[in-house]
Amino acid sequence: MKKVVIHINFLFWNLKKNSKSIYCLKDILVENEIDVFILSEVNSRDLIWINQNLINYTPTLQLPKNRTFLFYKNHHLIKKVKDSHYYSFFEILNPSFEKVLLVSVHFPSRLWKRGKEIGYQAQITKRDIVKFETEHRYKHTLVVGDFNLNPFSEEIVSTEGFHAVMSKEVAKKEDRVVDFVKHRYFFNPMWFLHGNINNEVMGSYYYHKSAISYVWNLFDQVLIRPSLIDYFDFEYLNIISSVTGHSLLNKHGQPDSNVYSDHLPIKFRIKFDKKE
Template sequence: MGVCSTKNIGNEKRRCDELLNILFWNLKRNAIEDYIIDCIVENNVDIAVFSEFNGINFINIEKNLGKMYGRILAAQDDRKVTLIAKNTFSVTILQQQNRYSIYNVKTAVKDYLLAAVHLEDRRNYKSAERIDTIKRLVADIEQTEELLKCNNTIVIGDLNANPYDEELLSKYAFNAVLFKTIIDKSELTNPNSSKRKRFYNPILHYISEDTEMYGSFYHEKDYMTSYWHCLDQVLVRKSLVNSVNC
């Protein structure tokens, strides 16, 4: 399993391995169908997840990809995220909420649960509001894992939180650890009392000057200090810890 995340053109582009190649892209409402098509073809993307996709002509994208891909739609209108996938995979939407969608992805090798996410932005929402959404998402993931007896779970998207923020680290939110040794030792937080399954967040391993994966920088309006952010992330359950290649 490989996961791939692209935030903007030329920024945070990550190539992945051959088993399941996933692209995430926050399009910022830019109608850049040609760039999307080129990115999918050049990187042999299996599943492409998009947020802030208003104004994108997905029919044109599918047409230019030679009908190799199809958009996965639910009964209700798309909200914050949408997905297109290779027609060689069986992809069904299990649940769709305003800020996330959960999909069942069946390949010839393995079944996955894929949660595509776009959490509340940092300018207009507080951390507590993102955590509230995360709690609902994690509860839905756990219920789906139990129902389908599948723990090959991937969370990908614009989390609008940094790797060390409460949204990622708190056992009452994503409960994500940054080192394989921790989740290898125990998949559960407080295994003897309040048992909460962990996610693994591989981001620190891949942030590097060598690979030009820096995160994002910006200057606060009232300050001269530059702030570093890494808001697009991938989380996986223990069963996929050694399969991630960003």
């Protein structure tokens, strides 16, 4: 009996409703061998283009007010199991592994909502995830999307938020008790990318106009339950800044929002072992 490694490659991209981004999407999917991609801020006419031109991918059921849209390669088994305005829940079925809960999010924009309002939505979503995990016995959960929060934001790291930590060793303890209440961990691998001077970019979103500025933000993130840490490919995880030799950045080294989007796409991979 031999062991075969099966992987699922994911991509998330906030398109800023820029139709020009759509035309390089196919190249990004091919170059990075993407199996599942999730988009936000995409025009309805661009969704039609995707359905007509990316025939190897199947769209999930869309609702009128959805803020994220998921497409998957036809040989994968993915179904939507719950919807809200700011998130969608999907179940990934894999014969070689236990079922996985995939949550796509796009929280309110900082242009229109205050930080506390975004944080409140993060708390609601985390509570809904925990409730759904408990009711349907999910152990393996990953959350991906545009959080409009940084990895260090209070709503990402706090127990009332996602309780997402940067340490694999801490996360693998599964949970901790604070004020007599047990809270499960998420692990946040995005810390490895935020502010990393060895990369071409130090975040997925550039903003340097406010008095308090982090310059590079990493609003686009993936969080995983500790049970998925050993199945997560840290070498594949990245912020995509170019495709087929063409840069997604402008001459200043910032996301080119005129040609593409003000956000850069992120990619990540989950690997499973299958015995044959």
